[in-house]
Amino acid sequence: MERHPSAAIIEQMMKAQNTNPKRLAKEAGVGPTYVRDIIEGRSLDPKTGKLTQIATALGCKLDDLLGKGASVTPIHTTQIEVRGDVQAGVWREAIEWPAVDWYAITVPIDTAYQGFHRYGLKVCGQSMNKVFPEGSVVVVINFGDLGRLPKTGDFVVAVQRCSKTDQYEATVKAVQIRDDGTVILWPQSWDPAFQTPVVLPPQDGHDHAGVPEVAIQALVVGSYQANPKASFS
Structure with missing residues (x-):
């Protein structure tokens, strides 16, 4: 299944923080299915602004979600x-x-x-x-x-x-x-x-x-x- 590069990282960080797509979407201020659509491959080109909001809600930077930053350390x-x-x-x-x-x-x-x-x-x-x-x-x-x-x-x-x-x-x-x-x-x-x-x-x-x-x-x-x-x- 083809997915946006951020999908796997978002999944990993959600698991580490014991959250789910719906809750993360609410905390990020995006649509209720926005995170789920990225993870399930229905959104292959999410907007940079919304990805930035998701990164902020996860406590990281946009580059971390795109795989361009330092390696993501799970938060236990x-x-x-x-x-x-x-x-x-x-x-x-x-x-x-x-x-x-x-x-x-x-x-x-x-x-x-x-x-x-x-x-x-x-x-x-x-x-x-x-x-x-x-x-x-x-x-x-x-x-x-x-x-x-x-x-x-x-x-x-x-x-x-x-x-x-x-x-x-x-x-x-x-x-x-x-x-x-x-x-x-x-x-x-x-x-x-x-x-x-x-x-x-x-x-x-x-x-x-x-x-x-x-x-x-x-x-x-x-x-x-x-x-x-x-x-x-």
Whole structure:
């Protein structure tokens, strides 16, 4: 079967990224059957502009699809579940949604944390907008699984027991550990309203910050942000 030179490369990259022609076409902003027609040999002369859009959606350049660039390195991916939301600003109840509301996202395989269970939390609020804009998803691993304590420079999810409801509340912050062991959880925000840190007593050698009411639960090992939408107002 005669096909355009880009067909085999598009197929290879779709497989590596665990996507399909319909989904790729939607992400590239081309017709719903455009990618499938290239792969199945029904489009032998696709437009350069549309191939460029497909290349962008695949995270490569047009020359890569045409076989003129550097060899295409497959991107190994996996899926994780987004299980809830976490407040970037103040403590907020309900870190985890009901299982029926969980959804999956595709993320690169991180060899530094291979074998560890990862999950996602959607960021709400503005106190971490320098790093994690509202609506992005932080990918986290529980410190209990990692077998280590937080370190200065880590981004973490911290939880505390609410005195009014006896439920747990959560927030995401950056960690600083002083020489005396005091743990400071810092916001990272452009908003002047979110500049006050949370100060915790020195760690006691376990996977929490020294008091049972407040625990540093998870390490942020990555983040995902959906494509932003243009605004004309």
